[in-house]
Amino acid sequence: MNAADAVTMSVHRHVREECQAQFEEWIVGIGAAAQTFEGNMGMGIVRPAQGMPLEYTLVIRFDSFEHFQVWQESQVRLEWLERSKPYLEREAVETVAPGLEFWFTPPASKVLRQPSRLKMAIVTLTALYPLSLLINILLGPVILSWPLALRVFASSGLVVVLMTYVVMPPVVKLFSPWLKQN
Numbered sequence: 001m002n003a004a005d006a007v008t009m010s011v012h013r014h015v016r017e018e019c020q021a022q023f024e025e026w027i028v029g030i031g032a033a034a035q036t037f038e039g040n041m042g043m044g045i046v047r048p049a050q051g052m053p054l055e056y057t058l059v060i061r062f063d064s065f066e067h068f069q070v071w072q073e074s075q076v077r078l079e080w081l082e083r084s085k086p087y088l089e090r091e092a093v094e095t096v097a098p099g100l101e102f103w104f105t106p107p108a109s110k111v112l113r114q115p116s117r118l119k120m121a122i123v124t125l126t127a128l129y130p131l132s133l134l135i136n137i138l139l140g141p142v143i144l145s146w147p148l149a150l151r152v153f154a155s156s157g158l159v160v161v162l163m164t165y166v167v168m169p170p171v172v173k174l175f176s177p178w179l180k181q182n
Contacts (some may be wrong), residue, residue, distance in 0.1 A: 022085025
């Protein structure tokens with residue numbers, strides 16, 4: 001699987017206060033249903049902060065557009081979406097981003113706008129190379145005796161998590177003036 005082939009969909013849902021517990025159960029159910037589809041790479045949930053409006057963001061990833069489309073058009077997904085309607089204050093807002101472009105889409109953006117693929121590649125490499133190097137320097141001696149497949153899985157998993165949640169948000173913010181130029 002090539003990361004550039006992956007598809008990420010984020011969905012923002014405003015939940016009725018009296019329905020929050022039911023919506024949390026719904027999240028577990030739709031997540032389990034999505035996992036049964038080929039190519040599913042998992043679902044992340046951003047829950048509302050304490051005292052803030054009840055806006056949930058669900059992020060689901062598939063390894064290819066074809067697998068994503070099968071999920072998107074499935075009867076299973078449609079049934080789960082129908083079940084969520086009583087819990088929502090208004091329509092959900094969906095954003096679909098291919099490959100690495102998800103990192104470059106502002107979270108509040110209603111329109112999918114990305115910089116050129118060349119700029120995305122440059123910024124990603126600028127962040128990825130030092131992070132990969134650092135992880136190999138720090139983690140390498142600890143996992144050197146592990147089988148190759150396990151070492152690659154551990155370091156790749158750490159890189160993906162750190163890139164997504166720690167590294168890319170500030171890097172994209174730092175480079176945003178350049179990324180916004182045509």
